Amino acid sequence: MMSKVSFLAGAAVGYVFGTRAGEKRYEQIKKQADKAWQNPAVQEKVTAATEQVKTKAPAVAAAVGQKAADAGKSAGQAAAAKAGDAKDAVANRGDKDLPETIHRGEDGELHADTSGFGPGGEKLP
Numbered sequence: 456m457m458s459k460v461s462f463l464a465g466a467a468v469g470y471v472f473g474t475r476a477g478e479k480r481y482e483q484i485k486k487q488a489d490k491a492w493q494n495p496a497v498q499e500k501v502t503a504a505t506e507q508v509k510t511k512a513p514a515v516a517a518a519v520g521q522k523a524a525d526a527g528k529s530a531g532q533a534a535a536a537k538a539g540d541a542k543d544a545v546a547n548r549g550d551k552d553l554p555e556t557i558h559r560g561e562d563g564e565l566h567a568d569t570s571g572f573g574p575g576g577e578k579l580p
Contacts, residue, residue, distance in 0.1 A: 553565070555568075556568045
C-alpha cells in the first residue's frame with residue numbers, strides 16, 4: 456500500500472514539473488516560429504506563392520471541371536451500356552430450364568400455372 460502512495464506522489468510531482476518544463480519549451484518554439492514567419496524573406500516567398508496561385512487557379516479549376524464532366528459522361532455511358540446488356544440478357548435467356556408449370560407470358564413476365572397445385576378434393580383423405 457505504501458508503494459502505491461509513493462508511486463502516485465512521484466507521478467504527481469513528475470507531472471507538475473513536466474508541465475512547467477513543457478510550457479516553457481512550447482513558448483520557446485512558438486517564439487522561434489513567429490520570428491521565422493515574420494522574416495522578410497519568408498514573407499516575400501509567401502507573397503510570390505499567393506500570387507502564383509491566384510494566377511493559375513482559374514486554369515486549374517477549368518481543367519478539373521472538364522475532367523469531372525468527362526468522367527461523369529463516361530460513367531453515364533458505361534452505366535447505360537451495362538443496363539442495355541442486362542436487359543438483353545434477360546430478354547434472350549432461355550426459358551428451357553423452367554419447370555412445366557411456369558411460362559413466360561406475352562408481357563415478358565413469368566407466370567405460374569396453378570391448375571394442378573394443392574390437394575384437390577380427390578386428394579384429401
